[in-house]
Amino acid sequence: MKLSKLFAVGVFMISTSVLATPEQKGLEIAIEADKRETGFGDTTANMTMLLKNRHGEESTRYIRLRTLEVAGDGDKSMSIFDRPRDVKGTAFLSFTHKTGSDDQWLYLPALKRVKRISSRNKSGSFMGSEFAYEDIASQEVEKYTYKYIKDDACGDNSCFVIERDPVDELSGYTRQLVWIDKKEYRPQKVDFYDRKNTLLKTLVYKGYQQYLGQFWRADEMYMQNHQTGKTTLLSWANYKFRTGLTQRDFNKNSLKRAR
Amino acid sequence: MLFRLCAVLVLVGHSAFASAADGEWSGYVATEWRVFIDSPTDNEQHGDNVSLSAQAEYYREWNGGKQSFRFTPFIRIDGRDSQRSHADVRELNWTTVHDDWELTVGIGKVFWGVTESQHLVDIINQTDLVESPDGEEKLGQAMFKLSFVKDWGDLDLFVLPGFRERTFPSRGGRLRSVASVAVNDAEYASSQARDHIDAAIRWSNSFGDWDVGVSHFSGTSRDPRFRPAIDKGRTVLIPVYETIDQTALDLQATKDDWLWKLEVISRSGQGDRYIAATGGFEYTLYGINESAIDLGLIAEYLYDERNESAGTPFEDDLFLGARFALNDEASSELLAGMIIDLDNSSRVMSVEASRRLGDNWKINLEARFFSNIDSSDSLISFENDDFMQLELAWYF
Numbered sequence: 334m335k336l337s338k339l340f341a342v343g344v345f346m347i348s349t350s351v352l353a354t355p356e357q358k359g360l361e362i363a364i365e366a367d368k369r370e371t372g373f374g375d376t377t378a379n380m381t382m383l384l385k386n387r388h389g390e391e392s393t394r395y396i397r398l399r400t401l402e403v404a405g406d407g408d409k410s411m412s413i414f415d416r417p418r419d420v421k422g423t424a425f426l427s428f429t430h431k432t433g434s435d436d437q438w439l440y441l442p443a444l445k446r447v448k449r450i451s452s453r454n455k456s457g458s459f460m461g462s463e464f465a466y467e468d469i470a471s472q473e474v475e476k477y478t479y480k481y482i483k484d485d486a487c488g489d490n491s492c493f494v495i496e497r498d499p500v501d502e503l504s505g506y507t508r509q510l511v512w513i514d515k516k517e518y519r520p521q522k523v524d525f526y527d528r529k530n531t532l533l534k535t536l537v538y539k540g541y542q543q544y545l546g547q548f549w550r551a552d553e554m555y556m557q558n559h560q561t562g563k564t565t566l567l568s569w570a571n572y573k574f575r576t577g578l579t580q581r582d583f584n585k586n587s588l589k590r591a592r
Numbered sequence: 593m594l595f596r597l598c599a600v601l602v603l604v605g606h607s608a609f610a611s612a613a614d615g616e617w618s619g620y621v622a623t624e625w626r627v628f629i630d631s632p633t634d635n636e637q638h639g640d641n642v643s644l645s646a647q648a649e650y651y652r653e654w655n656g657g658k659q660s661f662r663f664t665p666f667i668r669i670d671g672r673d674s675q676r677s678h679a680d681v682r683e684l685n686w687t688t689v690h691d692d693w694e695l696t697v698g699i700g701k702v703f704w705g706v707t708e709s710q711h712l713v714d715i716i717n718q719t720d721l722v723e724s725p726d727g728e729e730k731l732g733q734a735m736f737k738l739s740f741v742k743d744w745g746d747l748d749l750f751v752l753p754g755f756r757e758r759t760f761p762s763r764g765g766r767l768r769s770v771a772s773v774a775v776n777d778a779e780y781a782s783s784q785a786r787d788h789i790d791a792a793i794r795w796s797n798s799f800g801d802w803d804v805g806v807s808h809f810s811g812t813s814r815d816p817r818f819r820p821a822i823d824k825g826r827t828v829l830i831p832v833y834e835t836i837d838q839t840a841l842d843l844q845a846t847k848d849d850w851l852w853k854l855e856v857i858s859r860s861g862q863g864d865r866y867i868a869a870t871g872g873f874e875y876t877l878y879g880i881n882e883s884a885i886d887l888g889l890i891a892e893y894l895y896d897e898r899n900e901s902a903g904t905p906f907e908d909d910l911f912l913g914a915r916f917a918l919n920d921e922a923s924s925e926l927l928a929g930m931i932i933d934l935d936n937s938s939r940v941m942s943v944e945a946s947r948r949l950g951d952n953w954k955i956n957l958e959a960r961f962f963s964n965i966d967s968s969d970s971l972i973s974f975e976n977d978d979f980m981q982l983e984l985a986w987y988f
Contacts, residue, residue: 384921392921392951418987419954420923421618434848436798444728445703449803449846454878457886461921505879581691585796586741590660590687590694592653 359479359495366518367474373548375401375578379571382462387562392417394460400471401578407431408471409583413591414460424591426583427452431475440588447585456505463534463556463565465505468525476500482510487521490514506533517541519549527560534558544574615652615661620954622646622985628766629961629978638672638764645669647682660687664732668723673765675775676722682732694739699732702750704794704807706844706853707870709892709911709931710904713840713855715809716792718756725767725960725974726942731756745797752790755812758831769973771820774828779819780812781834781861788812788835805842811835817862817903836861849876853892868896868904872911888915890929900935905970908934922947936966956983 353361382394395415400408407429414423422442429435435452455467477497485494492512499506507530512522519541527533540552554567581587624643632639645668653660664683670676685698702716716733723729734754740747760773782788790811797804816831838859845852854871872892880887896907913929924947931940941961948954959980965971 386921417923417948417951418618419620419948419952419985421987436846445701446705447703449706449798449844449851451846451849451851451876453849454876454886457878458884458919461919461923581741584741584746585798586694586739586746590689592651592657592660 353481355481356479358481359497360474362481362493362495362513362518363474363477363479363497366513366520367472369518370548371402373402373545374575375399376550377571377573377576377578378550378569381568381570382460382464383566383568384462385564385566392461394462396460399578399582401580401583403428407435407473409580410471411583411588411591422592424588426585426588427470428583429471429473431473435470438585438588440591445589447588453503455501455503463558463563464567467499467501467504467506468536468556477509484515485512487512487514490516490521492521517549519551532559542572544572548574614654615650617648617650618988619646619648620985620987622983624981624983626766626979626981628976629980630976632766633770633973633976634763636764637766637768641673641766642671643668643676649683658689660689661685662687673722673762675759675762676765678722678759680720680731682730684732685735692741694737694741696735696737696739698734700735700737701730701732702735702737702748704805704840704842705855706803706842707855707872707892708853708874708890708913709872709894709929710870710906711855712857712868712870713805713807713842715807715814715838715840716750716752718758718814720759722759722761722765731759745795748792748794748796750790750792750794752792752811753787755786755788755790755833757786757833758814758816760831766979767974767977769818769829769970771827771829773818774821774823774830777821777823777828778816778831778833781832782812786812786833801846803844803846805840807840807842809836809838809840813862815903834862849878850874851876862903863898866897866902868898868902868907870894874915884919886915886917886919888917889913890915894931900968903970905933905938906931910934922949933966933969936969938965938969938971939963940971952987954985954987956985957981958983 377399380396380398384392393416397413398410400410402408410427412425414420424440426438427435437450437452439448439450456465459466459469477499480496482494482496485492492514495511495513496508497511498508505527506525507528508526510524511520514521521538523536524532525534535557537555538551541549542552543549550569550572552569556565622645626641628639647664647666650663662683662685666682667679668677681699683700685696685700687694687696703714705711705713717730719727720729720731721727733752733756736751738749757778760775761768763772788811792809794805794807812833813836816833818829819832821828821830836859838857840857843854851874856869858865858867870892874888874890876886876888878886890913892911894906894909894911896902896904899907909931911929911931913927916926918924926945928943943959945957946954961978962971962974965975
């Protein structure tokens with residue numbers, strides 16, 4: 334059984350490397366990575382963002398995230414801001430879609446007001462950080478076209494390097510180079526190229542942990558902006574899977590009382 | 593009933609405090625400096641002013657968030673205006689959440705609407721007018737709020753005991769009507785006066801790019817009409833709170849960079865039934881000149897069928913505004929706007945800007961200018977009340 338599976342994988346590898354075009358091979362890698370992510374159900378996690386400018390000045394944001402996997406469509410997510418303290422209680426609800434624009438609402442606790450906001454601002458900064466909205470949104474296969482570039486060493490692993498080009502013309506990037514390890518199909522590094530096709534940012538994933546014996550999540554995501562010298566370190570803690578969240582936890586009512 | 597309700601909540605709150613393991617306090621303390629450009633219309637009115645305010649919020653949830661308790665007291669101590677010095681319980685409520693329904697009992701705050709220049713549809717809470725002349729600050733309102741979350745939309749049912757009267761600046765205060773408001777002599781159309789129990793219902797839903805709300809309110813009007821009277825040889829305005837029925841629609845279409853907004857109300861009970869509306873758009877230019885800065889351009893038309901006899905100065909007016917968001921670490925923002933009366937060219941201009949200083953401080957700048965005010969316009973009272981205000985707030 335094990336042997337035959339190994340054989341099948343071997344045949345698959347040979348067939349993809351010999352027969353497939355770089356585009357097909359790139360897409361297959363993306364589909365495999367996505368497949369391994371499928372079925373997580375829902376997650377909750379705490380995120381700390383450490384923003385640093387080129388002078389070394391720091392500021393910190395604490396955000397709690399809830400994500401719900403939606404079969405056949407993009408994920409639903411809610412981000413609740415704990416710090417800075419002046420934005421405490423602000424919450425952000427997002428329904429991502431595989432195709433078409435996402436739906437987004439923002440809750441402003443001082444006025445108790447829920448605002449539907451435009452999701453066109455993909456390339457805009459999330460909370461003043463080096464992460465754009467499109468960097469933190471759920472990564473759907475359909476959002477890019479792919480091209481396998483080469484194999485490359487990445488730390489202790491061996492990686493596929495694929496190029497992915499955003500389908501949405503509102504994206505801030507012409508292309509991204511993604512290092513995906515061959516063993517577990519986890520992104521290890523991403524180089525982002527801006528609209529002028531110059532290197533803008535590099536994202537490095539560190540400290541992968543496996544949950545439910547299947548799903549890998551990085552403890553740290555470090556984004557470096559090569560053009561401004563600013564960096565953002567995302568640190569994740571308290572990851573929980575299949576906590577029982579439902580669609581009811583991702584609507585305007587739950588947004589208003591999100592804590 | 594209201595007292596009994598509060599007593600029960602204090603008990604719930606007490607047990608919440610007692611086992612305060614998961615409870616938490618947050619809030620702010622702020623100092624405000626307000627500088628008036630001109631001398632006041634009435635020499636009894638004060639000049640430049642310093643004011644302190646603080647708001648705290650205690651929040652605790654249990655049963656995995658299925659039940660929660662919230663207490664939000666607010667206080668302002670004003671240097672010059674005795675009626676601006678006031679305290680209020682913004683929130684003191686208990687909420688229970690179930691699969692497809694939620695219940696909130698106690699003092700709460702609710703916002704309805706979509707437009708930026710004024711909030712016609714928003715009616716649950718009374719305006720705390722002494723806080724800001726823009727009317728966006730609200731007093732806490734006692735309520736039973738039952739919400740159903742269904743596939744066909746969200747349905748909110750409200751029972752609102754304990755009417756709150758609007759706050760107004762004192763005779764010595766600025767940004768008041770020429771004749772000051774006799775807040776202690778308020779009159780009511782209903783014989784039950786402030787004990788009249790109001791009710792409201794709202795249905796809302798999202799259909800793709802469209803967010804829709806339809807609501808009805810039956811009860812004591814939050815905005816009074818005024819009856820002039822003589823008190824100790826002076827003309828004063830007696831606020832008269834009538835019983836109204838208001839049906840309303842709020843609508844937003846989110847079409848890429850364009851937000852199209854409409855609020856319409858139809859109200860009876862204050863003279864003839866009338867219609868008022870606010871409608872317009874907000875168009876956002878993202879990342880102008882390759883920067884991180886977003887610029888939102890806002891235009892709204894403000895309409896009131898009653899024309900000049902309307903209690904509002906905004907009956908045939910145009911609002912034009914620009915919102916800058918720097919999207920920097922300090923969350924720097926600026927909103928500049930102008931409301932122009934299309935009949936008499938009276939103008940109100942405003943600037944609101946804010947940014948964070950470090951992690952716990954925030955600075956807010958606000959300025960309002962009243963210019964070219966026509967003598968027939970109700971804004972004439974504010975003609976000499978152009979002001980600039982700096983607020984420094986510390987958050988905990």
